[in-house]
Amino acid sequence: MGGERxxxxxxxxxxxxxxxxxxxSPVEGTEPSVTSRQGESPTRTEQLMEEVCExxxxxxxxxxxxGNKGSPxxxxxxxxxxxxALKKRWPVIREQLLRGTYKAQAVKRxxxxxxxxxxxxxxxxxxxxxFIQQAVMQVLQGRWDRTFSEHSYGFRPGRRAHQAVAxxxxxxxxxxxxxxxxxxxxxxxxxxxxxxxxxIARRVADKRMLKLxxxxxNSGVMENxxxxxxxxxxxxxxxxxxxVSNLLLDELDKELERRGLRFVRFADDCNIYVRSERAGHRVxxxxxxFLTKGLKLRVNKEKSAVGSPKERKFLGFSFTGGKEPxxxxxxxxxxxxxxxxxxxxxxxxxxxxxKMVEELAVYMRxxxxxxxxxxxxxxxxxxxxxxxxxxxxxxxxxxxRGSTRYPEMRKRGVDHLTAAVxxxxxxxxxxxxxxxxxxxxxxxxxxxxxGLPDLAxx
Numbered sequence: 001m002g003g004e005r006x007x008x009x010x011x012x013x014x015x016x017x018x019x020x021x022x023x024x025s026p027v028e029g030t031e032p033s034v035t036s037r038q039g040e041s042p043t044r045t046e047q048l049m050e051e052v053c054e055x056x057x058x059x060x061x062x063x064x065x066x067g068n069k070g071s072p073x074x075x076x077x078x079x080x081x082x083x084x085a086l087k088k089r090w091p092v093i094r095e096q097l098l099r100g101t102y103k104a105q106a107v108k109r110x111x112x113x114x115x116x117x118x119x120x121x122x123x124x125x126x127x128x129x130x131f132i133q134q135a136v137m138q139v140l141q142g143r144w145d146r147t148f149s150e151h152s153y154g155f156r157p158g159r160r161a162h163q164a165v166a167x168x169x170x171x172x173x174x175x176x177x178x179x180x181x182x183x184x185x186x187x188x189x190x191x192x193x194x195x196x197x198x199x200i201a202r203r204v205a206d207k208r209m210l211k212l213x214x215x216x217x218n219s220g221v222m223e224n225x226x227x228x229x230x231x232x233x234x235x236x237x238x239x240x241x242x243x244v245s246n247l248l249l250d251e252l253d254k255e256l257e258r259r260g261l262r263f264v265r266f267a268d269d270c271n272i273y274v275r276s277e278r279a280g281h282r283v284x285x286x287x288x289x290f291l292t293k294g295l296k297l298r299v300n301k302e303k304s305a306v307g308s309p310k311e312r313k314f315l316g317f318s319f320t321g322g323k324e325p326x327x328x329x330x331x332x333x334x335x336x337x338x339x340x341x342x343x344x345x346x347x348x349x350x351x352x353x354x355k356m357v358e359e360l361a362v363y364m365r366x367x368x369x370x371x372x373x374x375x376x377x378x379x380x381x382x383x384x385x386x387x388x389x390x391x392x393x394x395x396x397x398x399x400x401r402g403s404t405r406y407p408e409m410r411k412r413g414v415d416h417l418t419a420a421v422x423x424x425x426x427x428x429x430x431x432x433x434x435x436x437x438x439x440x441x442x443x444x445x446x447x448x449x450x451g452l453p454d455l456a457x458x
Contacts, residue, residue: 073126123235
């Protein structure tokens with residue numbers, strides 16, 4: 001009953017004087033609606049803000065923001081406090097949006113380590129700004145997404161990274177065995193606002209919407225208690241950033257299509273497939289000029305290269321050679337996986353084997369959910385063996401002394417002589433873990449019973 005009452009109160013707040021937000025007369029700061037615009041793009045409309053403020057759109061945005069959770073912004077408001085704030089403040093916020101006077105707050109700077117090293121800077125908007133960005137994004141995405149390239153896979157409904165990897169694999173299979181791997185240098189931090197807004201203005205006639213998007217871009221960043229202005233970039237962390245970034249990079253997609261090139265793009269990660277290295281270097285040079293002059297973007301020359309798909313990585317995968325290339329986990333991704341497993345299965349952690357397997361299982365399930373898309377089952381089987389061996393090391397060390405090791409092995413089915421020899425062995429844990437005795441004492445079934453996932457089984 002309480003949840004239904006809260007929903008009704010929100011509905012009244014959202015609906016205001018009526019479910020439809022379309023005004024009967026022009027709102028201050030906008031042009032009169034034109035019903036017959038010759039040659040106008042079907043994505044253009046002068047009453048986008050009214051659609052943003054529609055009840056159904058707002059409720060969908062609220063549920064999405066609540067589902068995503070996330071940290072508070074600079075005002076400290078938690079996501080679970082957003083509904084209460086909307087019940088009180090929505091009529092005023094709605095009026096500000098419709099009049100084009102809404103003020104976005106600065107985002108909170110958060111730095112997180114990148115998996116491959118370095119720091120990724122996120123900008124966390126306030127919960128209220130996230131809600132409004134989400135509502136705006138839903139309206140714009142519904143219009144823009146169908147106009148984007150079929151070769152773009154990042155941050156789009158019904159599209160995911162595995163589809164992009166499979167398309168890249170198909171190009172290689174067709175004989176395009178050289179990849180032009182383009183990495184944009186700090187793309188989200190260096191998007192030129194004027195260029196981005198000019199592209200948005202080609203599709204959006206509602207001046208209030210343009211003003212609102214510009215306000216989000218220029219809202220500033222709070223770091224160490226001080227707010228700094230933002231004159232470039234689309235801070236990662238807000239719902240609107242991926243969409244407007246896709247809009248800007250759609251210009252790159254259209255240029256590549258115009259040239260008849262085979263490519264796959266996922267956000268700012270773009271791979272172009274050609275038949276020869278000579279063609280690859282020619283494409284790299286011309287596309288770099290296009291990005292620099294046309295979009296004011298920089299190519300990261302350290303991370304970008306022309307090379308073999310076997311040696312390059314794309315979204316965490318690389319490919320085997322031959323006429324039928326198979327997907328495999330890239331060397332860099334494999335190293336990150338093993339490093340994390342080593343952390344979680346460290347022999348000096350001082351936790352029970354049951355607790356250790358529980359923590360490993362959480363990480364392994366998430367990893368296999370993505371990297372299980374590889375086509376190298378032998379690699380996964382080898383990883384299984386390696387992880388079990390590490391866990392046998394942990395148990396061997398936990399048993400500590402021969403007086404403990406002997407009875408532990410005996411009760412697990414190891415014969416008297418073998419258990420006695422192993423209990424008195426001077427070998428270290430890593431060598432002991434490979435012994436037949438430890439394989440008998442701690443078989444695959446033992447780890448399966450503890451809940452250790454099998455990476456080779458999906």
